[in-house]
Amino acid sequence: MGKVIIARVDDRLIHGQVMTEMSKASGANAIFVVDNSTANDPFMKQIFLSSGTRTGLKIKIFSETQAITYWKEKQFENYNVILLAKTIQTFYKLAEAGIEINNLNIGNIGKLNHEENSKDVITTVSITKEELDLLDKLRDQYNIKVYFQTIPSSSIVKLDEADKLFK
Template sequence: MGKVVLARVDSRLIHGQVATNVSKSAGANALFVADDLSANDEFTKNIIMGAGSRTGYKIRVLKEDGAIRYWEDRQYDDFNVMLITKSIEIMHKIIKGGVPVENLNLGGLPQVPGATPIISEVAINKAQLDLLVDLQNTYPNMNIYFQATPSLKKVMLADAIKLFS
């Protein structure tokens, strides 16, 4: 049976930091991207597969519902998976769909109008905060934190909530 060793929200999906520092620190041997747009676009899918192939890890580009079905059907085989989505909304859907996650890392969401910076690499809005709080309330043992790379300081969800008060 496989395991999600780290779930990460990063708008860039697979890039240098994810492919090297973050995935190794998490103990991953597979990178699964769950993103409908990427899975349905052969060009984008090939770019992701190419970027990931240099890691030596198993790479899969799945539709969002496919990430849930793969867990239901095969529990991600024997892989230690780093599951990556572009948005909190997609990650919320996958976790609520039954994919078990112990560690949720928010590592790359750019500043956009209406978003509050949590760390320099991550900004979220109130609706996204509410989704994270929903996950924390539903799965109280889930470790939800903001951190771009393992060498940088972690900001826990409880501290991020204070920025919206």
């Protein structure tokens, strides 16, 4: 059975920090991207798949449905996975479907992707109240430790701190 070593929300998906710092520090041997638009875009999919050839990591690109099916049928095989998605909503769907996630790192959600009522939790993460509510559900219903951190060497902000922003 495979294991999700790191689950991360990052609207950039695979990039230098993920490929170098996170993969080396975690002991991961695979990166799974879960994003409907990327999974359905042959050009972007090929760019991400080719990034694995330089690192030795197995790269898989899934739609949300494909990722859930792969978990249900094969439990991610024997991979130690960095699981990446662009949105909190995607991780909520994955947890709801039974994918085992212990920790969720919220690393990068730019303000450009949100309306005016979003609030900055850390410099690279801006969330709405609705997204915060989903994160609280992930913690409370699925026992997932949620934290905000840009890169492994940066400081961690706990979900309780984000909750205070919306009170």
